[in-house]
Amino acid sequence: MAVMNMVQALNLALREEMRRDDRIVVIGEDVGRLGGVFRVTEGLQQEYGEERVVDTPLNEIGIVGAAIGMAMTGTRPCVEIQFADFIYPAFDQIVNELAKIRYRSGGQFSAPCVIRTPYGGGVRGGHYHSQSPEAYFVHTAGLKVVVPSTPADAKGLLKAAIRQDDPVIFLEPKRLYRSAKDEVPEDPEFVVPLEVARMAREGSDVTVLAYGAMVPLCLEAAKVVAQGGTELEVIDIRTLWPLDIDAVLGSVKKTGRVVIVHEAPRACGYGAELAAQIAERAIDSLQAPIVRVTGPDTPFPYALEPQYLPDVDKIVRGVERVLKY
Amino acid sequence: MVESEVMVQAAGLAQSPFRLIHTPLSANGASRMVRVLDEEGVEVAPPPDLGDEDLISLYEWMVRLRVFDTRMLSLQRQGRLGFFVPSSGEEAAQIGTAYALRPEDWVFPAYREQGVALHRGFPLEGILCQLLGNSHDYMKGRQMPDHFGSPKYRFAVASSPVGTQIPHAVGAAWSARLRREASVATVYFGDGATSTGDFHAGMNFAAVQQLPVVFYCKNNGWAISLPCAKQYRCESLADRAIGYGMPGVRVDGNDVLAVYSAAQEALEWARSGSGPVFVEMVTQRMGPHSTADDPTRYRAAELLEPWKKKDPITRFRRYLESMGIWSAAEEERAHAEMDARITEALEWAEQLPPPDTSSMFEDVYAEVPWHLDEQRRELQGGE
Numbered sequence: 108m109a110v111m112n113m114v115q116a117l118n119l120a121l122r123e124e125m126r127r128d129d130r131i132v133v134i135g136e137d138v139g140r141l142g143g144v145f146r147v148t149e150g151l152q153q154e155y156g157e158e159r160v161v162d163t164p165l166n167e168i169g170i171v172g173a174a175i176g177m178a179m180t181g182t183r184p185c186v187e188i189q190f191a192d193f194i195y196p197a198f199d200q201i202v203n204e205l206a207k208i209r210y211r212s213g214g215q216f217s218a219p220c221v222i223r224t225p226y227g228g229g230v231r232g233g234h235y236h237s238q239s240p241e242a243y244f245v246h247t248a249g250l251k252v253v254v255p256s257t258p259a260d261a262k263g264l265l266k267a268a269i270r271q272d273d274p275v276i277f278l279e280p281k282r283l284y285r286s287a288k289d290e291v292p293e294d295p296e297f298v299v300p301l302e303v304a305r306m307a308r309e310g311s312d313v314t315v316l317a318y319g320a321m322v323p324l325c326l327e328a329a330k331v332v333a334q335g336g337t338e339l340e341v342i343d344i345r346t347l348w349p350l351d352i353d354a355v356l357g358s359v360k361k362t363g364r365v366v367i368v369h370e371a372p373r374a375c376g377y378g379a380e381l382a383a384q385i386a387e388r389a390i391d392s393l394q395a396p397i398v399r400v401t402g403p404d405t406p407f408p409y410a411l412e413p414q415y416l417p418d419v420d421k422i423v424r425g426v427e428r429v430l431k432y
Numbered sequence: 433m434v435e436s437e438v439m440v441q442a443a444g445l446a447q448s449p450f451r452l453i454h455t456p457l458s459a460n461g462a463s464r465m466v467r468v469l470d471e472e473g474v475e476v477a478p479p480p481d482l483g484d485e486d487l488i489s490l491y492e493w494m495v496r497l498r499v500f501d502t503r504m505l506s507l508q509r510q511g512r513l514g515f516f517v518p519s520s521g522e523e524a525a526q527i528g529t530a531y532a533l534r535p536e537d538w539v540f541p542a543y544r545e546q547g548v549a550l551h552r553g554f555p556l557e558g559i560l561c562q563l564l565g566n567s568h569d570y571m572k573g574r575q576m577p578d579h580f581g582s583p584k585y586r587f588a589v590a591s592s593p594v595g596t597q598i599p600h601a602v603g604a605a606w607s608a609r610l611r612r613e614a615s616v617a618t619v620y621f622g623d624g625a626t627s628t629g630d631f632h633a634g635m636n637f638a639a640v641q642q643l644p645v646v647f648y649c650k651n652n653g654w655a656i657s658l659p660c661a662k663q664y665r666c667e668s669l670a671d672r673a674i675g676y677g678m679p680g681v682r683v684d685g686n687d688v689l690a691v692y693s694a695a696q697e698a699l700e701w702a703r704s705g706s707g708p709v710f711v712e713m714v715t716q717r718m719g720p721h722s723t724a725d726d727p728t729r730y731r732a733a734e735l736l737e738p739w740k741k742k743d744p745i746t747r748f749r750r751y752l753e754s755m756g757i758w759s760a761a762e763e764e765r766a767h768a769e770m771d772a773r774i775t776e777a778l779e780w781a782e783q784l785p786p787p788d789t790s791s792m793f794e795d796v797y798a799e800v801p802w803h804l805d806e807q808r809r810e811l812q813g814g815e
Contacts, residue, residue, distance in 0.1 A: 130610075132610065158609075158610060159610075161641075163637065164633075164636055164637060164640055166629075166632070166633045166636065166637070168599060168629050168630050168633040169599050169602070169633030169634065169636065169637045171599075172596065172598070172599025172600055172602070172603065172630060172633060172634065173599050173600075173602045173603035173606060173634075173637055174603060175599070175600050175603055176540070176599065176600035176601055176602060176603020176604040176605075176606070176607070176617070177603035177604070177606050177607050178603070179583075179588065179600065179603070179604065180538065180603070180604045180607040180608070181607055181611070182603075182606065182607040182610055184603075196629070199593060199596065200596060200599070200630075203591065203593055203596065204591065204596055204600070208589070209795050209796070209797070209798070210574060210795045210796055211571060211574050211575050211579070211589055211591075212570070212571060212581060212582075212589045212795075213569065213570050213571040213572035213574060213795060214572070214794065214795035215570055215571075215581070215582050215583055215584075215589075216581075216583060216588070216589065217798065248796050249796055249797065251797070271798070272798040273797045273798055302801070349797075349801035349802065349803060350803070352802065352803075
């Protein structure tokens with residue numbers, strides 16, 4: 108074990124996986140010589156060469172499109188899209204091609220490809236450096252969507268994503284890149300399985316469902332409400348899709364009260380799917396309507412970012428609402 | 433008059449206010465069309481080094497494609513196929529390029545490459561089952577007709593969105609280079625695709641990385657209803673190659689020997705590590721864009737008249753006949769053989785049932801996740 112931040116943990120994951128499997132290549136903008144704008148790929152080009160760590164021209168269609176062709180023919184690309192806000196030019200390639208090649212070829216082709224991309228607010232990045240686009244990808248059949256919230260999970264989940272055979276959108280909470288520090292196993296065989304949620308905090312009164320940068324805020328909120336005697340159970344979803352439904356329902360049936368927290372806008376956000384799943388499967392267990400604490404349905408504002416984002420106070424108020432019902 | 437002005441005028445841009453305008457390739461003669469046979473099938477340039485057997489084989493493949501095309505179109509008109517994308521007129525472009533491929537090369541097709549697929553070894557039965565969307569379709573009935581492929585023949589699965597396959601070919605070439613394989617990734621698309629961002633991305637990535645990709649642009653004059661004049665302003669699409677820093681060549685796409693020569697050279701160039709090549713094949717889509725299209729709404733019938741005289745099959749037949757290696761009897765046999773093969777394969781394929789309902793939920797992921805398993809049971813009336 109060593110104490111690392113999330114950037115270091117992700118870097119270690121890539122370094123170890125590239126050593127383990129020489130089919131793995133890293134491609135993206137500024138990932139080589141610079142080591143990525145957030146330095147997640149730092150040192151990889153020095154270690155593995157320009158053929159396996161490639162600085163590409165600035166074109167997301169080209170990056171994802173080429174990665175698909177690589178993945179279809181035996182290479183295992185790990186793509187970096189510099190910011191999740193810049194992923195949209197590649198939307199067609201991701202939704203129609205990457206996610207569908209296995210299906211539309213009748214299982215003859217597959218595209219094992221991980222697309223890493225920093226997402227979310229909290230870094231004063233404004234509209235183009237703060238968005239949380241996870242719902243688009245959860246809605247897309249054929250993709251897995253993964254969001255770590257701790258350095259250890261970042262390492263273990265990224266390795267698991269690289270080792271399996273389906274395309275993965277791996278969303279990295281950029282505000283936690285350097286602020287989250289944690290013990291991270293240095294064992295190269297340490298992986299965290301996909302599709303398994305993490306019990307971040309056990310509690311009996313309210314289930315809080317969160318992922319990414321919202322998880323530490325929910326844990327803070329848990330400390331606040333614990334002073335008043337309320338025990339939150341915080342579930343870190345980790346793999347948004349396919350969802351670990353058992354972990355969600357198990358907790359909901361125990362507490363009967365649910366608060367869902369995410370940064371993305373509310374309408375058709377990931378929380379809407381969680382709420383629907385719970386309503387369909389455990390409505391009898393609910394003692395209060397589900398509350399969603401999310402970004403509002405506005406574009407991401409620059410100057411009013413603190414007001415836009417969920418914070419400890421908003422989460423506490425959400426908890427109070429489900430308790431007071 | 434300074435040199436740049438001469439070039440501007442040569443490109444028909446006399447009104448241009450620019451003095452230092454980039455030299456259009458056409459002024460350098462690069463837009464000259466490569467041609468081996470004229471419209472009468474008479475040699476106008478040295479032919480590629482092919483023996484009689486190869487020449488006959490090239491011809492027979494074009495005939496097979498034409499017969500296939502005619503049969504499928506008529507099946508669709510009879511209501512036995514839901515949809516079809518005909519490729520009549522493009523036989524030389526498909527067969528000439530396919531003939532130059534090696535088994536280790538990759539093909540990233542558009543949806544109008546049935547001839548390339550057949551030549552690649554894709555079984556006729558496999559194509560028919562895909563067109564019918566039945567239980568023997570490798571694609572498991574998941575895609576519209578003409579969207580087929582298989583890694584077995586290094587023939588990727590065509591998409592409907594135009595041009596998306598272009599960066600995929602670049603990625604396949606990248607894989608080949610990483611593994612030190614001497615294979616070339618070829619990608620087929622039409623003039624319409626050259627307006628897409630995917631085209632630009634693919635051309636630029638391949639050039640920057642000097643990857644072994646051959647870009648085959650079948651310029652058939654139309655992007656559904658949009659003529660070339662409304663798609664681009666350069667004189668020739670091959671001119672675009674220079675902007676990406678790769679060689680571009682323009683060939684008569686209805687001259688199978690010219691197409692084969694260009695393909696052969698392009699593949700050698702790419703295989704030798706010299707980087708990508710762009711090949712524009714000038715042809716004409718003689719039929720509709722698809723069976724859902726009505727070209728009489730946008731294309732005057734007279735426009736096709738000169739192209740009928742350039743028919744790739746007639747033209748090459750005249751050449752073979754002039755060499756005394758092809759006869760009317762052989763012509764009849766070639767047609768009848770393919771016709772019979774299709775009839776036999778169809779009899780089998782049309783009896784096959786549709787795919788099993790539960791197959792809808794397979795291949796979304798490597799393994800069926802719980803939510804899809806649940807939805808499968810729900811659809812089948814279970815819990």
